[in-house]
Amino acid sequence: MSDAERVYEDAMGVLGEGSTLDAGMSYRLLSAMLDGELGDERTTKVLAALARHDETSGELRGAAEAMREHVSGISFARPGGSVLVDTCGTGGAPKTFNVSTCAALVLAGVEGVYVAKHGNRSRTGRGSAEVLAALGVNIEADHETQARCLEEAKVCFCYAVKHHPSVKHAMNARRALDHPTIFNALGPMTNPVGADAQLIGVYKSALVEPMARALMELGATRGMVVHSEDGLDEVTLTAPTNGVRIVDGRLESVRIDPRELGLELVSIDAVRAGDVEGSARIVRSVVEGVKSAHASMVVLTCAAALWGAGVVETFEEGMGRAWDSIGTGAAEGALEGLVRISNG
Secondary structure: OOHHHHHHHHHHHHHHOOOOOOHHHHHHHHHHHHOOOOHHHHHHHHHHHHOOOOOOHHHHHHHHHHHHHHOOOOOOOOOOOOEEEEOOOOOOOOOOOOHHHHHHHHHHOOOOEEEEEEEOOOOOOOOHHHHHHHOOOOOOOOHHHHHHHHHHHOEEEEEHHHHOHHHHHHHHHHHHOOOOOHHHHHHHHOOOOOOOEEEEEOOOHHHHHHHHHHHHHOOOOEEEEEEEOOOOOOOOOOOOEEEEEEEOOEEEEEEEOHHHHOOOOOOHHHHOOOOHHHHHHHHHHHHOOOOOHHHHHHHHHHHHHHHHOOOOOOHHHHHHHHHHHHHOOHHHHHHHHHHHHHOO
16 A cells, blocks of 8 residues: 555545544645545545535644645745735635735735735636736736736736646546535645735635634734625625734734724625626726725725734724725736736
């Protein structure tokens, strides 16, 4: 029996008993999977077994360590005193428009903030990759070009398939399953540039604390994991949002109520997009300064990212910085720079 077969048998035995994996076993299992040593049938069984319970911080940490060892990264020396942020979420929740993608552009217009936006295509056809392509961004840009985007436009798009080639070994298994898998959580935890701080929206509330704890155990000193009370993987205007913030080696519970920040709650229909072209139009309207519920939701998201990263002391200050990014044209300039540089 090979090492990969042994770890598979051991892990499935543990999961079959209704127990969870420790970080070490999770690491070995995901390493074998990403090395292509399990095959489609075993990989499908593993992902299905893991999905039968809520992921633990140990399972997430071990799996993320394996993913990080397999990532094809980007070298970027960020300027002193700046922060490198990512707004990648898990997906798998009811869809609005591409809030985190739009927020990435607005954040890039904030002084001292760089954004390595990690993302992928979506089963809905409206992932960050699709909407950025609709906006004119070359999502297939090579690593060197992505680094130039980050250096010159302060934002780049890290297309997941370009940075996680080993995940191809799980592709058939993921397609065979009709539900999110642990890979939905692992993507946001494996930024190819090594983001200093992250705002991660997750598709279920049970993921919030374990993911925040796993990130902290992996070395994150700042960031926030969130899930809205109406089931969105966003900081939203449609309901209060609950989260856990990482602050210098400890975790803090957070509740974000838009009404306490002077914003009105809206229906989810008010922030939906019908298709990728509609979402692209919304994103462009926000960075161009059109006031709307979409813009307010993006600004609220940016405030959460800035506060979670320690850039601002309060949400109100974060919202002000985001509105300034839009009002001064910096957000629109970030999009224009990303389009121009990514296309060479």
